[in-house]
Amino acid sequence: QLQLQESGPGLVKPSETLSLTCTVSGGSISSSSYYWGWIRQPPGKGLEWIASIYYSGSTYYNPSLKSRVTTSVDTSKNQFSLKLSSVTAADTAVYYCARLGASIAARRLDYWGQGTLVTVSS
Amino acid sequence: DIQMTQSPFTLSASVGDRVTITCRASQSFSGWLAWYQQKPGKAPKLLIYKASTLESGVPSRFSGSGSGTEFTLTISSLQPDDFATYYCQQYYTYPLTFGGGTKVEIK
Numbered sequence: 001q002l003q004l005q006e007s008g009p010g011l012v013k014p015s016e017t018l019s020l021t022c023t024v025s026g027g028s029i030s031s032s033s034y035y036w037g038w039i040r041q042p043p044g045k046g047l048e049w050i051a052s053i054y055y056s057g058s059t060y061y062n063p064s065l066k067s068r069v070t071t072s073v074d075t076s077k078n079q080f081s082l083k084l085s086s087v088t089a090a091d092t093a094v095y096y097c098a099r100l101g102a103s104i105a106a107r108r109l110d111y112w113g114q115g116t117l118v119t120v121s122s
Numbered sequence: 123d124i125q126m127t128q129s130p131f132t133l134s135a136s137v138g139d140r141v142t143i144t145c146r147a148s149q150s151f152s153g154w155l156a157w158y159q160q161k162p163g164k165a166p167k168l169l170i171y172k173a174s175t176l177e178s179g180v181p182s183r184f185s186g187s188g189s190g191t192e193f194t195l196t197i198s199s200l201q202p203d204d205f206a207t208y209y210c211q212q213y214y215t216y217p218l219t220f221g222g223g224t225k226v227e228i229k
C-alpha cells in the first residue's frame with residue numbers, strides 16, 4: 001500500500017524559507033506513470049495546488065507562487081521536497097504531498113499524505 | 123486558469139436524504155474532473171474521477187455526472203459517515219484548481 005509522509009519544521013519565521021520533504025513508501029517515486037505534488041490548505045479554508053514534479057525533475061508550478069517555489073526529487077531516498085521562500089503569515093497552512101498521474105487521463109490526486117501544519121510566525 | 127465554483131457553500135441534510143453538489147467551471151473542458159471528501163483533521167480522499175468514475179472502495183451511493191462547465195456530485199442516501207466537506211478539482215490543465223468546498227452538515 002502506497003504511503004506518503006510529510007516532514008519538516010512546524011514553525012517558520014516571516015521572510016525565511018519553508019522546507020518540507022515527502023517520503024514515499026510502498027512504491028517507487030521513479031515510476032514513469034506518476035507525478036508527485038504539493039497542495040496546501042490554510043486553516044478553515046480550501047485547497048490550493050502548489051506544484052507537481054516528475055522523477056526526472058520536470059515540474060509544474062502554480063503561477064501565483066511560482067516566483068517563490070522550488071521543488072526537487074531524490075530518487076535514491078524515494079523523497080521529493082518543497083521550498084517556499086520569503087514566507088508570510090498568509091503561507092500558514094497544512095501542507096499535503098500527494099501522487100497524481102503523469103497523463104491527463106490519470107492526473108487526479110489518488111494518494112495523499114496526512115498533512116503537516118506549518119505556521120509562519122516570529 | 124480554470125476557476126471552479128461550487129454550490130452550495132453549506133448544505134444541511136438528514137440521514138437518508140439525497141444530496142447534490144454542483145461544480146461550475148469558468149471554461150468548458152472534457153470530463154477531467156475529480157471529487158474529494160475531507161473530514162476534519164484528515165487529508166482529502168478521492169471519491170470520483172473522470173467526472174463519473176467511482177474510485178475503488180467508494181460506496182455506490184456516491185455518483186458523479188456532468189460535462190462542459192457543469193458537474194454534479196450526488197449522494198443517493200446520506201449516511202452518518204458522509205458528513206464532511208466535498209471539493210471538486212479540474213485536472214484538464216495546469217494549474218490544477220479546486221472548488222471552494224461544500225460542507226455537508228447534519229440537519
